[in-house]
Amino acid sequence: MPVSDPSESPTETTVDPAVPPADTGGDAGTGRAADPGSPADVEPAAGSGTVFIPSPEVEAVVARWNPQGLALLRALHGSGAATVVTVIGPADVNTTLLRTELARFEPRITLSEPMADPSAAVATTSPSDRGQPSVGALSGLALILLDAGTTIGADLLEAIGRLRADGTRILLAMNGIHAYRDWRAVRARNLELLAARGAADLDIVPVSARLAAAARTAGDAGLLDRSGLGSLHAQLTAAAAGAAAATGDRSAAVTGRVLADTRQRVVEQVGALRSGAELARLREERAVLLAGRDGGRATAMSTLRGQLHLARVDLMTDIGARIRALHTAARAELDRLRRADLRGYPDRLQQTVTELTGGVDRTIDHRLAELGGRIEGAERGMPSRRRDPAPRVGPDPEPRHRGVEDHLMIALGASAGVGLGRLLVAPLSLVPALDVASVPVTLALGGGAAAWVVRARGQLADRAHIRQWVSDALVNVKAQLEQRVATALVETETVLADLVVQASTARMVDTDRRVVELEAKLRRMAAEQPGQLAACERDIRILDRSISPVETNDQLGTQ
Incomplete structure (x- = not known):
C-alpha cells in the first residue's frame, strides 16, 4: 500500500473523517453519480492486454482517498517493472526490517544484501565495472540508507559522487526517523552537503520500518502513510523504469490491490460516519470545556x-x-x-x-x-x-x-569591711602600744x-x-x-x-x-x-466497477 512522506503532516495525506472529499470524477459538476452503463473504468494499456490504466474517474477517486496509491500506479505503469536494487547501508536490525517491510509491497522489488562499505559498493553497482557483475550491476540502481541521527560522512559523499559519475541511479533513504526527534534538521543538513557536492537533484526519503510494522499490525492506514515506506517503494518502482519487463498479472494484481485498499478506506469512512463516533467525541469535548468554563x-x-x-x-x-x-x-x-x-x-x-x-x-x-x-x-x-x-x-x-538598695549595699559593705579589718588587726591588739594604731587600719580596710x-x-x-x-x-x-x-x-x-x-x-x-x-x-x-x-457510496460504486474488470482480466491472464 502506498504511503506518504513522513515529513508532511498527516492531514495532507489522509482523509479528514469530518469532511469527505468532493467527487471530481464522472459528473462531478452536477453532483450526479456516474452512469452504471458507462464504459469500463479501467482501460488496458496500449500494446498489452493485461496491464490496466485507471480511467480519469477512478483516478480522481484514488487521488482523493489514496494519493500514494495513485503515485504507485503511475510509477508502475510508467516503468512496468520492479528490479533488483543494491542496498548500501549498515547490516543491522533496522535495515533487515526495512527490507522485510518493502518485500510486502507490490510490485516486489528485490533488494540485495546490505553493503556497509561505500567504496566496495561503487565497484559492484557501477555499470562501467568490468569485473564480475553483481545483481545490482544489472540495473545500475542503488539504495543508500542514511542514519537519521548523524549527517553524511565524507567517505559516503565521495562514494555518491563516484556512483553518479559512473551512471548509477541513486535513491537516498533516511531510516529510523522514529528514534530521533531532530531528524528533520539532520535531513536538511544532508541536503546542504549534497548540494555542495553538485548533487542538489537528489532527495532524501525519510522512512521508518518500525512505524510501518506497527501500522500493519494495528491496521492503521494513516500511520502507514507516515512511515514513508510507500513513498520509498513508489520511487524505487519509478527509478527502475526500463530495467525489466513486468508481467501482466503482476500489474493487474498491484492495480487491484491499490483499488481494494482505496475501497477499504472509503468503507472505513462510511462506518465512521454512520457510527457517530466523531460527533460523540466532539460532544464530549464540549462537555469538558463547559465543565471548566471558569478558566480554573x-x-x-x-x-x-x-x-x-x-x-x-x-x-x-x-x-x-x-x-x-x-x-x-x-x-x-x-x-x-x-x-x-x-x-x-x-x-x-x-x-x-x-x-x-x-x-x-x-x-x-x-x-x-x-x-x-x-x-x-x-x-x-x-x-x-x-x-x-x-x-x-x-x-x-x-x-x-540609685535607690535604697545602693545605700544598703554601702552600709553592708562598710560593716563587712570593718569586721574584716578587726579580724586582720586582732593580733595587734595584744600589744597595748599598737592597740590605738590598729583603729585607722580597721577603718581603711572597712x-x-x-x-x-x-x-x-x-x-x-x-x-x-x-x-x-x-x-x-x-x-x-x-x-x-x-x-x-x-x-x-x-x-x-x-x-x-x-x-x-x-x-x-x-x-x-x-x-x-x-x-x-x-x-x-x-x-x-x-x-x-x-x-x-x-459521496462515499458513489465512490464505492465507482471502485466496485473498477475492481471487477481487473479481477476478471487477472483470472484470464493466469489461465
Whole structure:
C-alpha cells in the first residue's frame, strides 16, 4: 500500500473523517453519480492486454482517498517493472526490517544484501565495472540508507559522487526517523552537503520500518502513510523504469490491490460516519470545556490563598527563631562585657538587628519568588517589593537611678569591711602600744571593702538594666519584622490575585470561543453527514466497477 512522506503532516495525506472529499470524477459538476452503463473504468494499456490504466474517474477517486496509491500506479505503469536494487547501508536490525517491510509491497522489488562499505559498493553497482557483475550491476540502481541521527560522512559523499559519475541511479533513504526527534534538521543538513557536492537533484526519503510494522499490525492506514515506506517503494518502482519487463498479472494484481485498499478506506469512512463516533467525541469535548468554563479561577485562587497562608506561617516562624537566637547571643555577650563597655552596647545591637533584617528580607524575597513561580504570568507581572529601613531598637536605655538598695549595699559593705579589718588587726591588739594604731587600719580596710561591694553591685545592676532593655527592644524589633512580612504578603496577594483573574479571564474567553466552534462544527457535521455518505457510496460504486474488470482480466491472464 502506498504511503506518504513522513515529513508532511498527516492531514495532507489522509482523509479528514469530518469532511469527505468532493467527487471530481464522472459528473462531478452536477453532483450526479456516474452512469452504471458507462464504459469500463479501467482501460488496458496500449500494446498489452493485461496491464490496466485507471480511467480519469477512478483516478480522481484514488487521488482523493489514496494519493500514494495513485503515485504507485503511475510509477508502475510508467516503468512496468520492479528490479533488483543494491542496498548500501549498515547490516543491522533496522535495515533487515526495512527490507522485510518493502518485500510486502507490490510490485516486489528485490533488494540485495546490505553493503556497509561505500567504496566496495561503487565497484559492484557501477555499470562501467568490468569485473564480475553483481545483481545490482544489472540495473545500475542503488539504495543508500542514511542514519537519521548523524549527517553524511565524507567517505559516503565521495562514494555518491563516484556512483553518479559512473551512471548509477541513486535513491537516498533516511531510516529510523522514529528514534530521533531532530531528524528533520539532520535531513536538511544532508541536503546542504549534497548540494555542495553538485548533487542538489537528489532527495532524501525519510522512512521508518518500525512505524510501518506497527501500522500493519494495528491496521492503521494513516500511520502507514507516515512511515514513508510507500513513498520509498513508489520511487524505487519509478527509478527502475526500463530495467525489466513486468508481467501482466503482476500489474493487474498491484492495480487491484491499490483499488481494494482505496475501497477499504472509503468503507472505513462510511462506518465512521454512520457510527457517530466523531460527533460523540466532539460532544464530549464540549462537555469538558463547559465543565471548566471558569478558566480554573476558583482552583487557582484557593491554591494561592493556601500558599500565602503557608508562606506567612513559615516566615513568622523563621523570624521568631532569629529573634530568640539574637536574644540568647546578646545575654551571653552582656555577661562578658565590662562596665565601661556597656555604654556602647545599644549601637552594637542596632548593627546586629540591621544585619538580621537583611537576612529576613532575602528570605521573604526567595519565598515570594517561589510563590510567584506557581502563578501563570507572574514572571512578567511581579513588581519589585518595597524595602523599608531596618527596625530601630528604640531609644538608648536611661541611666540607672540609685535607690535604697545602693545605700544598703554601702552600709553592708562598710560593716563587712570593718569586721574584716578587726579580724586582720586582732593580733595587734595584744600589744597595748599598737592597740590605738590598729583603729585607722580597721577603718581603711572597712572603707575599701565597702567601695568594692558597692562597685560590684552597681555593675550587676547595670547589666540587669541593659539586659531588660535588650529584651524590650527585641520584642519591638520582632513586631516590626512581623509587620514587614505581613505587608509583603498582602502586596503580593494583590498582585498575584490580579494575575490569576487575568489568566482565567483569557482562558474563559478561549473556552467560549472553542465551545462556539465545536457547536458550529457539530451543526455542520450533522447537516453534511447525508451528503458525505452519498459521496462515499458513489465512490464505492465507482471502485466496485473498477475492481471487477481487473479481477476478471487477472483470472484470464493466469489461465
